[in-house]
Amino acid sequence: MSEIVCKVDSISPLTSEVYKVALIPPSPVEFKAGQYVLVHMGEKDQRPFSIANPATDNNRIELHIGADPENTYAGEVLARMQEDGEIALSGGHGEAYLQPNGMPMVLIAGGTGFSYTYSILQQHLAGDSSIPLTLYWGGRHAEDLYLADELRALAEKHDNFSFIPVVEFAHDDWQGRTGWVHHAVMADHADFSHLQVYVAGRFEMARTVREDFTVRGLNKKNLFGDAFAFI
CATH class of the missing domain: 3.40.50.80 (Nucleotide-binding domain of ferredoxin-NADP reductase (FNR) module)
Structure with missing residues (x-):
C-alpha cells in the first residue's frame, strides 16, 4: 500500500492526555469504517492508529491519540506532527471493519x-x-x-x-x-x-x-x- 503524506490541519485536546488530530490527505483515502492507518515514523517503524471518521467522509483522516507522559510510542508521533506539520502514513489496514449481516x-x-x-x-x-x-x-x-x-x-x-x-x-x-x-x-x-x-x-x-x-x-x-x- 502506497505511502501518503498528509498535512496536519489541527491537533486539539480532548482530555489532558488525549488529542484529536485532523489530517488532510492530498486526495480522498479509500478505507472501510473500522480500519486503521499506519503512521510511518521510519522505514521499519510504522505505528497503527484507528481512523475515527466514517468512510463516507474520506477527504480527511481523524485520529484520537492518547499520549500520557509515559506513552512515548504515541507521544513521539504527536511531536513529529507538531514539528513537521505533515505526516506520512498508509491505510486503510485491518480486517475488523464494519460488516453488517442483519444482526443487532x-x-x-x-x-x-x-x-x-x-x-x-x-x-x-x-x-x-x-x-x-x-x-x-x-x-x-x-x-x-x-x-x-x-x-x-x-x-x-x-x-x-x-x-x-x-x-x-x-x-x-x-x-x-x-x-x-x-x-x-x-x-x-x-x-x-x-x-x-x-x-x-x-x-x-x-x-x-x-x-x-x-x-x-x-x-x-x-x-x-x-x-x-x-x-
Whole structure:
C-alpha cells in the first residue's frame, strides 16, 4: 500500500492526555469504517492508529491519540506532527471493519479504542439501516469519556442507537454504570448467539471478551477486533 503524506490541519485536546488530530490527505483515502492507518515514523517503524471518521467522509483522516507522559510510542508521533506539520502514513489496514449481516450490533470500547467504534457508529448512522446498534464505552473516570455528551445526543436522535457509558472509578455523583465495560455488556445479554460484536481496547480486554462471550453463544465469525490478529 502506497505511502501518503498528509498535512496536519489541527491537533486539539480532548482530555489532558488525549488529542484529536485532523489530517488532510492530498486526495480522498479509500478505507472501510473500522480500519486503521499506519503512521510511518521510519522505514521499519510504522505505528497503527484507528481512523475515527466514517468512510463516507474520506477527504480527511481523524485520529484520537492518547499520549500520557509515559506513552512515548504515541507521544513521539504527536511531536513529529507538531514539528513537521505533515505526516506520512498508509491505510486503510485491518480486517475488523464494519460488516453488517442483519444482526443487532454491540460495539465495545476501552479508552481511546473508542475511535475505532466511533468510525463504525457514524458509518452505520449515515445509512438507512434500522439494525440496532449499542455502544458500550468504558473509561477509568467519567472525564475519560470525552464525547459522551455528543453520543447521548446521537442516541436521542436515532432510534436504532443506544449509548451506555461505563466508569471504573466513579465519583459519588456518577449516575451511570460502573465497573468493567465487558461486565456491563454481559449484564445486559445472557445470550450472544444473535449478535455481532466489535471490540477495541487493550489486548487483555479483547481476550476476555472472546472467552466470556463465546461461552454465552457468540459465534467467533461475528466477533471483530484488530487485537484478534495477534491473540
